[in-house]
Amino acid sequence: NAGVTQTPKFQVLKTGQSMTLQCAQDMNHEYMSWYRQDPGMGLRLIHYSVGAGITDQGEVPNGYNVSRSTTEDFPLRLLSAAPSQTSVYFCASSQSNPYEQYFGPGTRLTVT
Amino acid sequence: QKEVEQDPGPLSVPEGAIVSLNCTYSNSAFQYFMWYRQYSRKGPELLMYTYSSGNKEDGRFTAQVDKSSKYISLFIRDSQPSDSATYLCAMTSNTGNQFYFGTGTSLTVIP
Numbered sequence: 001n002a003g004v005t006q007t008p009k010f011q012v013l014k015t016g017q018s019m020t021l022q023c024a025q026d027m028n029h030e031y032m033s034w035y036r037q038d039p040g041m042g043l044r045l046i047h048y049s050v051g052a053g054i055t056d057q058g059e060v061p062n063g064y065n066v067s068r069s070t071t072e073d074f075p076l077r078l079l080s081a082a083p084s085q086t087s088v089y090f091c092a093s094s095q096s097n098p099y100e101q102y103f104g105p106g107t108r109l110t111v112t
Numbered sequence: 113q114k115e116v117e118q119d120p121g122p123l124s125v126p127e128g129a130i131v132s133l134n135c136t137y138s139n140s141a142f143q144y145f146m147w148y149r150q151y152s153r154k155g156p157e158l159l160m161y162t163y164s165s166g167n168k169e170d171g172r173f174t175a176q177v178d179k180s181s182k183y184i185s186l187f188i189r190d191s192q193p194s195d196s197a198t199y200l201c202a203m204t205s206n207t208g209n210q211f212y213f214g215t216g217t218s219l220t221v222i223p
Contacts, residue, residue, distance in 0.1 A: 004155075033211070040120070043156070043200065043213035050209065058210060090155055099144045099208060103155030 001026050004104035006091050012110045013081040021076040021107050023091030031094045032074040033058070033101070034066065036087040043090065049074055081111045115139055118201055118214025127223050131188040135201035135214045138182065142203040142212075145177050147186045150198045150216065159186070159199075191221045 007022045025032065033048035035058075045058030049068040063085060065077040074093075078085060088108050092101040118135045125131055133147075144163055148156035162168045165179045174187040184203075188195055201214040 031209075035213075040215060042116075042118070042215035043202075045211055048209060056209070059212075092155075099146060099161045099204065100158055101211070103148075103157065105155050106153075 003027065004091055004093055004102050006089075006104040006107050008107060009105070010108045012112065013078070014112055015081060015083060017081050019078050019081065021078075021089055021091075021109070023074045023076065023104060024072050025091075025093040025102070026072065027093065027095065027102070028071060029093035029095045029102075030071065031101075032068065033092045034064070034074070034076045035090045035092065036060065036085075037090060037106075038087050046076065046089075078109075083111045085109065086111045113138055115212040116201060116203060116214045119217055120215050122218040122220065124220045124222060125191055127191060127193060127221055129191050129221075131191050131195070131219060131221075133186040133188075133199050133201075133217050133219070135184050135203075136182055137184070137203055137212075139203075139205075139212075140179075140182070141205040143206050144204050144208065145175070145184050146202040146204075146211075147173075147175055148200040148202060148213075150200060152197075156200055191219075193221045193223050196220045 004025045030051045034046040035043040047066040049055045091104040094101045146161040147159045150156040168175045172189045176185040198216040200216045204211045
């Protein structure tokens with residue numbers, strides 16, 4: 001199993017550009033989530049999904065969209081990038097025990 | 113007020129020392145408490161989790177939860193240089209949908 005994979009690893013955007021961060025897992029996990037990690041702020045939940053077709057907002061959802069059309073994939077869309085969205089983004093997934101989350105390697109995003 | 117507070121450190125200890133890492137929280141609905149380890153430029157990995165109050169031991173690691181004080185701890189015995197990492201506490205309610213993380217404590221174990 002590849003586990004949780006994220007692409008790209010690094011990305012630089014200009015203010016106002018849009019992009020999609022990809023997340024995929026091959027463990028048939030129902031629960032998937034997106035976090036951002038900023039210095040001094042820890043990990044903060046952006047959006048999560050408890051299964052295909054079901055998504056909900058986390059603590060910091062503004063500026064981000066998600067959809068879950070398959071069990072395997074959970075992309076995160078930045079609609080109009082802002083410098084405040086410069087961060088490291090992590091995707092995570094878990095199965096029957098939602099407390100055992102497996103994290104991907106992260107995407108480092110810089111918005112100039 | 114943040115949901116979870118964690119001293120960022122940094123914490124530096126000699127090899128073989130006992131390390132104590134702590135978090136406090138404000139939401140009494142939290143029932144599941146987790147500790148993650150994160151190496152530099154990597155994703156967090158789950159070390160252990162506990163439900164409600166009590167202790168849980170896994171090898172050199174012991175997690176403690178005191179719900180009456182809203183205080184959780186992770187103890188590392190016989191610390192090793194390979195334990196050098198950032199340790200994150202996390203917690204959630206019974207629904208298990210929204211997780212709240214501490215800011216992480218940076219630990220260095222000196223050989």
